[in-house]
Every structure is written in structure tokens, then in C-alpha cells.
Amino acid sequence: MNVLGCIVYKHNLWLVIVAVLICGGGSWVTARLVRRVFATRGLQRAGWQFLASVTAAVAIWCTHFVAMLGFEPGVPVSFDPVLTIVSLLIALGGSFAAFAVAGSGFTRAAPAIGGALVGLAISLMHYTGMMAYRVQGVVSWNHTYLVASIVLSVVFGALALDRAARGVNVRADIGADKGMDKSARPAAKDTGSVASVTLLLVLAIATLHFTGMCAFTVTPLRIAGEFSNPAALQALALSVAGMAFIIAGAGLVSYLLDDTVRAESVEHLRTMALSDMLTGLPNRASFNDRLDVEIARAAAEHGKLALVGIDLNRFKEINDLRGHHAGDEVLRILARRFTSLVREGEFVARVGGDEFVALHRYSHRDALDDFLGRLEDALFRPIRYDDWEVVSGASLGVAIYPDDASSKAVLINNADLAMYRAKAALTRTVCFYEPKMDETARARRTLAADLRDAIARGQLSVHYQVQTAVSGAICGYEALLRWEHPRQGFISPGVFIPLAEENGLILSIGAWVLREACTRAVTWQPPYKVAVNLSPVQFAHADLPALVSEVLAETGLAPDRLELELTESTIFADRERSLDVLQRIKALGVSLALDDFGTGYSSLDTLRTFPFDKIKLDQSFISEAESSRQATAIIRAVLALGKSLGIPVLAEGIETQDQFDLLAGEGCDEMQGFLLGRPAPLAQLVESGQIKLVQPRSRYAAAG
Structure with missing residues (x-):
């Protein structure tokens, strides 16, 4: 069976x-x-x-x-x-x-x-x-x-x-x-x-x-x-x-x-991997995935896709003045606004500290304009937090697929270019990509490469501008960096210094300027002071006390003949570290000057807490003093503040005799500007008889 x-x-x-x-x-x-x-x-x-x-x-x-x-x-x-x-x-x-x-x-x-x-x-x-x-x-x-x-x-x-x-x-x-x-x-x-x-x-x-x-x-x-x-x-x-x-x-x-x-x-x-933990918005990874999908859809449907780069304008100021907890709350409030405004075919993500991106799929330009209007309303509407109110504001750069780019990488790059143009433009909040922006970007990249070559070939130089007392007596000279481009001629420091900071060149440049200025100053007779500016990037990333000590020892310059200038915004990022750095520099015997006073935070607490030896009144107030009562009032207030604190005040940008007379009448201690002397190479100053050169003593004798 x-x-x-x-x-x-x-x-x-x-x-x-x-x-x-x-x-x-x-x-x-x-x-x-x-x-x-x-x-x-x-x-x-x-x-x-x-x-x-x-x-x-x-x-x-x-x-x-x-x-x-x-x-x-x-x-x-x-x-x-x-x-x-x-x-x-x-x-x-x-x-x-x-x-x-x-x-x-x-x-x-x-x-x-x-x-x-x-x-x-x-x-x-x-x-x-x-x-x-x-x-x-x-x-x-x-x-x-x-x-x-x-x-x-x-x-x-x-x-x-x-x-x-x-x-x-x-x-x-x-x-x-x-x-x-x-x-x-x-x-x-x-x-x-x-x-x-x-x-x-x-x-x-x-x-x-x-x-x-x-x-x-x-x-x-x-x-x-x-x-x-x-x-x-x-x-x-x-x-x-x-x-x-x-x-x-x-x-x-x-x-x-x-x-x-x-x-x-x-x-x-998956949600954690694709979401920003602070705001709950999609993050960069989620944005990249969504952008791929939207580009493919726009290509298949012969539609258009707008990529909007968003960068907050006053976020650093909020963090510096109110603390990072306030900055985080601003980001969370903006995220809630973005979440409430997005509709079908729209997307907003946070991709960096104060950077956001938005996507908008559309077939008619009116729809894009409406979306941008809603974004602006969310960004520029006042934000209330505790007992204060702030308007963050933002710069928006827009690139359109397929009009402005045929690939994802190019689209992102073009939106960034438009956003940077918006940040640079004082009167425009939103900038659309234009082909000439590529030319500008290429020009900046070329200039950055030329700057790197200039450092290697010794094409940078230091000029010196005189600083005088009201009596006319010379107090010292400020060392100012100059670049004579072999093809383009003189390049303004306002152009190449930010470029050096963006490309990581400022640390080597700053160290070279400090060493060059001290090397030259040690030969001066009379032994005037030399003032050297510090970049915020240099202050944040270099061991300045060690560098200053090393340069003084190498050059033999007496510490009391060196003055370092920095702006108030430089020390706000990390006040505790900044105070420690400045106290260590002061311990070497070097003087400290607070530059551009009146244009930044101008906090009285800064003058009380940090060991500054001089206040430099920004030239913008000097240029307006003859026509603006407010500017004159600010000048008087700063001069009075300096006298009450026992800190001398140096006024920058003196270009006319009237400005000189006004500052002298108000009791200003020191002045600097084209009226008193333009920045010049050391050889020119020697030729004019302002400075005599002597053989420097050995560094050991100088140090003693």
C-alpha cells in the first residue's frame, strides 16, 4: 500500500x-x-x-x-x-x-x-x-x-x-x-x-x-x-x-x-537621517533626494523648477548679542513659518547654520513670484523672543531649471551665485541668476589664484600711514598691506583681504605682515610705534600670543613699540577665549587698540572688560561731522567716554582742515588721515626725512 x-x-x-x-x-x-x-x-x-x-x-x-x-x-x-x-x-x-x-x-x-x-x-x-x-x-x-x-x-x-x-x-x-x-x-x-x-x-x-x-x-x-x-x-x-x-x-x-x-x-x-534635529525641517540629504526627483519630474513634464538659496542677514548679530539659544529659537520660528507656507510642489529645507533652500515647481511665472513673496514675508516679519524683537531678514538667490542649468550641480552653483549677489546688493532682497555672475565668480577664482602666487613670489608689500598727536608730533605708523597686481595694477585691500579670508590665505598673510612690520620698525629712529591690524579669521584660528612672542623675539622689537588693532566684532564670537588671548598679549607688553569704534556693537561692557589701550573712532563719523549733528554728537560722546575711562581716542579719516580743527577743539588725542599723511612705502618715508634708519641692535640686546 x-x-x-x-x-x-x-x-x-x-x-x-x-x-x-x-x-x-x-x-x-x-x-x-x-x-x-x-x-x-x-x-x-x-x-x-x-x-x-x-x-x-x-x-x-x-x-x-x-x-x-x-x-x-x-x-x-x-x-x-x-x-x-x-x-x-x-x-x-x-x-x-x-x-x-x-x-x-x-x-x-x-x-x-x-x-x-x-x-x-x-x-x-x-x-x-x-x-x-x-x-x-x-x-x-x-x-x-x-x-x-x-x-x-x-x-x-x-x-x-x-x-x-x-x-x-x-x-x-x-x-x-x-x-x-x-x-x-x-x-x-x-x-x-x-x-x-x-x-x-x-x-x-x-x-x-x-x-x-x-x-x-x-x-x-x-x-x-x-x-x-x-x-x-x-x-x-x-x-x-x-x-x-x-x-x-x-x-x-x-x-x-x-x-x-x-x-x-x-x-x-530614516526620519532622523533626513530631518534637521533643531528645526524639524528636511536636511541637506533630504534636499538632495528631493531635488533629484523634482528635476526628473520637470524634465519629464517639460515644466520648470526654481531653486531658491536663502541666507539670513543678521543671524551672527543675533547670536553675538543674545546668545546661541536665541539664535536657535529664531531658526525654529522661521522653520515653523516655512512649514506653514509650503503648498503642493513646494519644499523648504535647512542645509546649514543659517542657510535654507527652497524648491518650487511651476509652469507660470506668477506662481513663482507668489512663492517668493511668501518666503520674504516669513523672513522679514518681526520675530518676538522673550522681551526683544528682531527682523532677521535674508538674501535670496534664484536659479531656474532648465533655463539656467541642465544639471543638479550647476543649478545649485547658480543659485549660490545669485544668493551671494543678493547679499552684496544693498537694495535687493531677491536676485535671479544671470550668466554674467559666472564671469564674476570665475574672476574671483582667478584673483584668488593670483593672490596665492603673489604670496609665493613676494608681490605683497607694506605701506605705512602716520598717526599724530593734535600738536603734530608723530606717535607712530599704521602698517597697511598693499598688492600691486602685475596685470591689473593696484588691488584694494577691501577686495583681496576678504578673498584671502575665504580661501584660507589670511593666516600666512597676517603672520607675514606682523613679522615684516616689526622687522622694519626695529630700524626706525626715532623709535616710533607700529600698529598692525588683526583679521577676525586670524584672531579666531591662530595662536596669536605665541606668534607675537615669537616675532618680537626674532626681530628684537621692544614690545611697547607694537600695537595690535582689532574690531569689536572680532571678539564677540567667543568672549571668554578672546579675553584670555588679549590678556596674554597684554602680558607681553604689547598695546591693544579697538578699531572702527562706533560702527559695530560699541558696547561699554567691551571697554570695561577688555584691556584696550586706545579707541579708534571710525572715519564714517568724521566724514559726516560737518553736515550731521548726530555724527558730531557721537564724536563728542566717544571722546568724553575715552577721557572718563582714561583711554586715548584716535580719529581716523582726517582729510580736511575743518575736520582737524573740529576734532582738536573737541579734545581728540590723536589723528590719522590723508590730511596728515597718505600710506607710503618705507623708502618714501625715509626719503622725506620722517624716519631715519639705524642698524638694529642684536635681538638679545633689544630684548634686554
Whole structure:
């Protein structure tokens, strides 16, 4: 009789169906759990091994037990309780051992070996259970079926776990190729893999049981008065089946809960990766992804896409005056405004400290103008925070795809160029990209390269402008950097100094100017002071006290003959560090001058806290003094402040005799400007007799 015949003629069909459902359902849950075993490590793997082992044992043992209860030998039956429990323990222990081996990774064949152990555990459980099966009759075995059942179970078990491991490896490989985190990797053909593993596990269990039952034959030896109770056996079978489904269901629920938590975690991580943590807006990575999508869509639909670069105008001032917490709050308020204004086809992201970008898909220019208007309203509407109100303002640069660029990189570059033009223009908030902006950018890049060559070839020079007392006596000279370009002629410091700061050249230039000025000044007779300007970049990134000490030691210049000038904005970025740096410079004996006073923050606290020896009144007030009562009032106030604090005031930009007379009448201490002397090379000053040169003493004598 073949296997199908054994099933049909020796079993209760309904209980066979229940056994098949247990086998199928338990195998399906086991297949999903065992894949999780191969996908995890450490304690997580141990937990999934436990759940997979319990579920597999339930599927194996309950399938066997329910099918046995459905087996109809035609004689009374009973079960040996000890051997029945032993068969359950074999199913549990065998499953634990099998999954531990399969997940050990000690060899590439470990999953197949573990699967073979599953097949052996099924076989040992089944035939132990058959020993617990008591019938009134003579039992005989067909060894061919018996051996075939064991071989089939071992083969299908090995194939099942090997397939499960390979499915997980394919999934991991695909994720690795894409550079993805394991938890976020997609399941490659996940459904097909689970289905195939389930089928193989079902075959491992079912072929063992039903082929083994075909090997089992009973010749009845009925004893009068002893009968089985079919109803009780069926009730027991259904009870076992119910518990099997409950346990397998618990395993499935654990899997699904973990899957849900993992999916939520992945989504949370994805949100974190694509969102700005401070404002909640999309970040640079999200912007890049969205820009790719929008460019592709605009190309497919023959539409237009506007990229808007946004840079806040007063953000540094807010941070300096109110602290970084206030700056963060301004960014959060603006982010909420942006979120509320965006509509379909619009997008705003934060891509840097105070930099934002916006995208707008449109077909009519009116729609773009409306979008830009809404952005301006959000940026220029006053922001209230605690007890103060501020208008951040911003510069907006717009580039259009495909009109201004045919690729993503060029579009971003052109929007940046337009935004920088907007920042430079005092009367324009929004600038659209124009081709000539590329020419300007190329010119700046060329000039930066020329500046780098000028440093290497020694084309920079230092000129000196006299500083005098009201009496006309010379107090010192300010060292001013000059660049005579070989083709373009004189380049204004207002042009090349910012260029040097942008391109990282200012540190070497600043150190050279300081060393050059001190080297020349040590030869002057009379021994006038020399004043050297400090760049904010130089102040922030160089160890100035060490540099000044080194230069003084190398040149032999007396420390009291050196004066360093810096603006108030230079020290606001980090007041504690700035105070420490200035105190260390003062300890060397070097003087400090506060430059451009009146144009920045002009904080009285700055004069009280920082050890300045001189205040330099900005020339903008001097030029307006004759026509503006307010400018005159400010000049008087600064001069009075200097006298009350015991700090001398030097007025810059004296160009007319009237300006000189006004400052002298108001009690100004020192002056500087074209009226008193233009910046000139040292040789010219020597030729005019203002300065005489002497052989410098040795640096050791000078230092002494």
C-alpha cells in the first residue's frame, strides 16, 4: 500500500486535516522565526532560537500526536505517559540543538547540518512516540518505509534550513551593495523564501510521519471488554491542536511585534537621517533626494523648477548679542513659518547654520513670484523672543531649471551665485541668476589664484600711514598691506583681504605682515610705534600670543613699540577665549587698540572688560561731522567716554582742515588721515626725512 493509501485508509480524515494545519501553520511560523535567527547576533539570536525551537517542537510533536490520535488500527489503543513526555522533550531538545548548530556559523554547511539534525529529531521523536503507542495486537514494521521516512525527513530538514540561511544572506548582500544598514535592508524575494522554507519543513515532518505510519502494521488481538473511546481521543486531539495553534500563534505574534518595532525604528532612523534635529525641517540629504526627483519630474513634464538659496542677514548679530539659544529659537520660528507656507510642489529645507533652500515647481511665472513673496514675508516679519524683537531678514538667490542649468550641480552653483549677489546688493532682497555672475565668480577664482602666487613670489608689500598727536608730533605708523597686481595694477585691500579670508590665505598673510612690520620698525629712529591690524579669521584660528612672542623675539622689537588693532566684532564670537588671548598679549607688553569704534556693537561692557589701550573712532563719523549733528554728537560722546575711562581716542579719516580743527577743539588725542599723511612705502618715508634708519641692535640686546 502506498503512502496516500496509508493516509486514507488508516486515519480519521478530519484529524489528518487538523494535523496538516498544525504542521503547515507551525512550519510557516518556524520558517519566519528561523530566518530571524540567521539575521541577528548575540542575545537577540538566542531569543529567536528559543522561539523558533519551541514553535518547531510544537509543530513536530503536535502534528505527530494529533495524527496518531487520528490513526485507526482497529483495536483499542492507549499511550505510555513516560514515553509520550520523552517524545515531547526529544522534539524540544532536538530543535534547540539543531537551530544552535545551524546558526553557529562554524562552517558554510552549518545550516544544512542543523536542518539534518531537525530531521533526525523528528524521526527520533516519532519513533519514540510510536513506542509509547500501545495497541492490542502484534506490531510489525516495514523496514523500507522506515528507512525512507528517516532519509526523507533528514533531507528535507537540511534543505529547509539551508534555504532559510541563503534567503537571509541574499537579503543582506543586497543591502550591503546599496550601503544600507542591516535593519533597513529590503527583503529580496522574502515571501518566496518563507514559502519554500515552510514547504520543506512541512515535507520533513509530514513525510516522516505518514511514511513511517505506512511502515507500521498491527495484527489485532482483541481482548473482550476493552474498547477505545473515539470521542475522548478526538477531544484530546482537538485540545492538543488548540494548544499547538496558541503556542505557534504566540511565536507569530512575537515575530510580528518585533517586525513592527523594527519597521518603526527604521522609519524613525530614516526620519532622523533626513530631518534637521533643531528645526524639524528636511536636511541637506533630504534636499538632495528631493531635488533629484523634482528635476526628473520637470524634465519629464517639460515644466520648470526654481531653486531658491536663502541666507539670513543678521543671524551672527543675533547670536553675538543674545546668545546661541536665541539664535536657535529664531531658526525654529522661521522653520515653523516655512512649514506653514509650503503648498503642493513646494519644499523648504535647512542645509546649514543659517542657510535654507527652497524648491518650487511651476509652469507660470506668477506662481513663482507668489512663492517668493511668501518666503520674504516669513523672513522679514518681526520675530518676538522673550522681551526683544528682531527682523532677521535674508538674501535670496534664484536659479531656474532648465533655463539656467541642465544639471543638479550647476543649478545649485547658480543659485549660490545669485544668493551671494543678493547679499552684496544693498537694495535687493531677491536676485535671479544671470550668466554674467559666472564671469564674476570665475574672476574671483582667478584673483584668488593670483593672490596665492603673489604670496609665493613676494608681490605683497607694506605701506605705512602716520598717526599724530593734535600738536603734530608723530606717535607712530599704521602698517597697511598693499598688492600691486602685475596685470591689473593696484588691488584694494577691501577686495583681496576678504578673498584671502575665504580661501584660507589670511593666516600666512597676517603672520607675514606682523613679522615684516616689526622687522622694519626695529630700524626706525626715532623709535616710533607700529600698529598692525588683526583679521577676525586670524584672531579666531591662530595662536596669536605665541606668534607675537615669537616675532618680537626674532626681530628684537621692544614690545611697547607694537600695537595690535582689532574690531569689536572680532571678539564677540567667543568672549571668554578672546579675553584670555588679549590678556596674554597684554602680558607681553604689547598695546591693544579697538578699531572702527562706533560702527559695530560699541558696547561699554567691551571697554570695561577688555584691556584696550586706545579707541579708534571710525572715519564714517568724521566724514559726516560737518553736515550731521548726530555724527558730531557721537564724536563728542566717544571722546568724553575715552577721557572718563582714561583711554586715548584716535580719529581716523582726517582729510580736511575743518575736520582737524573740529576734532582738536573737541579734545581728540590723536589723528590719522590723508590730511596728515597718505600710506607710503618705507623708502618714501625715509626719503622725506620722517624716519631715519639705524642698524638694529642684536635681538638679545633689544630684548634686554
